[in-house]
Amino acid sequence: MSSHSVITILGATGSIGDNTLALVRQNPDLFRIKALVGGSNVEKLADLALEFTPDVVGIADATKQARLAERLLGSEIKIVAGDAECKDLAAIKVDIVIAGIVGLAGLPSMMKAVEAGQTIGLANKESLVSAGHVISQVAAKNGARIIPLDSEHSAIFQCWHGWQERLDGNDVHEGMSSIQKICLTASGGPFLTRALNEFASITPQDAVAHPNWEMGRKISVDSATMMNKGLEVIEAHFLFDLPAEQIEAVIHPQSIIHGMIHFRDGSIIAQLSSADMQVPISYALKMPGRLNWDPEPLDIVALGKLEFLPIEPDRFPCFALAQNALIQAGTAPAILNGANEVAVAAFLAGHISFSSIATIVADSLATNIDGDINTLDAVIAVDNEARRVATVLVEKIKGQ
Structure with missing residues (x-):
């Protein structure tokens, strides 16, 4: 063997x-x-x-x-x-x-x-x-x-897994009730401090220049709009079976703490690591153990400080759209995702402005596309319709 x-x-x-x-x-x-x-x-x-x-x-x-x-x-x-x-x-x-x-x-x-x-x-x-x-x-x-494998969900998973290992099987339900909330962190992307009146001039090259992570173009734009964090909040709902009100996100520019579990006794368990995707992947490959490899050491003394900031809705409207889609449930998350993929592709192609991404997603959600989410074919049908609606909206903006 x-x-x-x-x-x-x-x-x-x-x-x-x-x-x-x-x-x-x-x-x-x-x-x-x-x-x-x-x-x-x-x-x-x-x-x-x-x-x-x-x-x-x-x-x-x-x-x-x-x-x-x-x-x-x-x-x-x-x-x-x-x-x-x-x-x-x-x-x-x-x-x-x-x-x-x-x-x-x-x-x-x-x-x-x-x-x-x-x-x-x-x-x-x-x-x-x-x-x-x-x-x-x-x-x-x-x-x-x-x-x-996302660093934030892996962080919650690692904290969750380590905590559950300490519970007797009969105590799992009681243990779940001891969780107050989970918290995902976001770097804030490249536009955390850019003046809002300068957003109209943001180019695709600006948006894909992430300050901490090396990622593909689409996910880099999602990070810049904070849609990525909104999608992660929805993903966390399904991964950890938690309601929207128990899933929080905050901006953490250093990208060192990736996720935290808040307990009702006032304790917080957090996972820290450098901004390297191999860290969460290595955990998935070797769990419940850990892989002995050679990552860049995390020097917490050199860091000096760790900052946390709220996510501003005026600066990151896409995050609020994702939060609302989770609360609305039904077809809303599929519409959100399909419309966002179309809008991001249009932005990267130079057809729409950076700020128009949120506008297209919001207008697509407002169409209230009917459908169900009980089969794969039904989900794909909703996604296709969301993409059609978003494409029409893109064309309208291009024609202005």
Whole structure:
């Protein structure tokens, strides 16, 4: 029997894939890659496949299959192509599936892994935001386990897990009642101190220049609008089964404390680490233990101070929109997510202003798109309609 932990990575060529594979590269005696799935970056995917020699590699862009086969000629690696084939790789039994595909595009493969009862390292918050109700039900039915990879949710998970380990099984209900709230932290992004009257001149280049984290363009814009933190509040609701009033977020510019649990006795348990995605990923890969790797040491003396600030609604209206969507429930989170993806893409393409992102999301939510959230197809239908509405709104702004 192999002593290796076997891993499938969905979104292998993205930032989550990069960070996961960096840890695998440092610990070849602990981990083995079963499957790698990428979108369209065929050259990078081929290089990774040749380095880590998975059993199978999938590329969602079927037009790149021939090039991938050419690059892997002579290897014994199986190749699949197209969304449907790649999605099915999530069901291959492994120790952990890393779900790192960005946006709602990652939902079908995420659901496939849940249906297969996998342990899933989740970095795709959009799937849980839009389809959290469905995913939670299917996970409970099939025994799937979701381990968060976002630094903030991982922080809560680590505090939660360590605390629950100290509880006798009969005391879990009593332990849950001792929680007052959880608190996620946000860096504040690149515009924390920018004058509000200068927001109209914000460019995509400005918005993707995050002060603390290295992330993809879409999530960087979400961080700048604070929509990312709003999506994380909704995600936390499904991950930890807590109501909206027990989920808080504050700005913490240093990005050292990532999450806290407040107890009703006045105690707070917090998790601290440097701003490095490999920290939460390493915990997911090795839990309940911890992976011995070589991160940059956190020098708390050099930090000097830790600051906390409220999230200003005038500066970050997207955060308030997400909070309200969680309270409204129903189709609202799916509408929020779909409209936001369209608006962010339009901003990055130079079609709308930074401030118009919140306007488009708010106007999309105001349309009160009907639908249900009890099946995957129903959620996707709501998402499609939200995107259609948001696209129309984008076109109106472009035409002004």
